[in-house]
Amino acid sequence: MVTDVTGLHEEFDGERLPPGQRLTERFPVLSKSGTPSWDRESWRFEAWGAVDEELTLDFEAFTDLPSETQRQDFHCVTGWSKFDCEFTGVPFRALADRVGVDDDAAHVMFHALDGYTTDLPLAECTRDEVLFVYEYEGDPLPADHGGPLRVVTPQKYAYKGAKWVSGVEFLTDPERGYWEKRGYSDTANPWNEERYS
Numbered sequence: 001m002v003t004d005v006t007g008l009h010e011e012f013d014g015e016r017l018p019p020g021q022r023l024t025e026r027f028p029v030l031s032k033s034g035t036p037s038w039d040r041e042s043w044r045f046e047a048w049g050a051v052d053e054e055l056t057l058d059f060e061a062f063t064d065l066p067s068e069t070q071r072q073d074f075h076c077v078t079g080w081s082k083f084d085c086e087f088t089g090v091p092f093r094a095l096a097d098r099v100g101v102d103d104d105a106a107h108v109m110f111h112a113l114d115g116y117t118t119d120l121p122l123a124e125c126t127r128d129e130v131l132f133v134y135e136y137e138g139d140p141l142p143a144d145h146g147g148p149l150r151v152v153t154p155q156k157y158a159y160k161g162a163k164w165v166s167g168v169e170f171l172t173d174p175e176r177g178y179w180e181k182r183g184y185s186d187t188a189n190p191w192n193e194e195r196y197s
């Protein structure tokens, strides 16, 4: 079953194609510094910070978490959008339930194998459409697009979704990620064109 969340622009009173974006049929690759290497055997995902119990999962254990498939649009802050991406993965909320988030946790920092980080309020991460993705169109997520595991955040510009995600840190106070420290918007709402801060 595929859940279609491409209507989510309505919640933001916007057109499906956000202002200032152009549609592409391709799926461009955008990375700050190339594709890092990893191997499936030694790969681990970690959750730490304001949680009941810190957690380390190997790839098999991660993909044993509840998963779903969604059809989503993808909006890059540099101006391209891609419609109808079919992503399969673990909802952020399922991971949060598993780890047991502290009551005073309010913010999240995602960490990635290439040293990338990005941050969001916890309430943005627990929306239904925020997924830890490991399959794209029914195949393992390609390495250039963040395989084995990446985050997608279709309600935000795509820099909020860390490719090659290796861990998630639960915070009581906001901190800023890689692009957020370099002038990109903290809030990153595509229908408001929140590109820069």
Ligand SMILES: Nc1nc2c(c(=O)[nH]1)N[C@H]1C(S)=C(S)[C@@H](COP(=O)(O)O)O[C@H]1N2
Pocket: 027, 028, 029, 030, 031, 032, 033, 075, 076, 077, 112, 113, 114, 116, 144, 145, 146, 158, 159, 160, 161, 162, 163, 164, 165
């Ligand atoms: N780890 C990591 N995640 C990242 C990036 C990156 O450089 N490193 N770039 C971000 C940006 S700006 C975009 S638009 C999307 C691009 O995803 P794609 O290469 O699959 O199109 O990944 C985001 N996540």
Ligand SMILES: [Mo]
Pocket: 030, 076, 077, 078, 158, 159
């Ligand atoms: Mo981007």
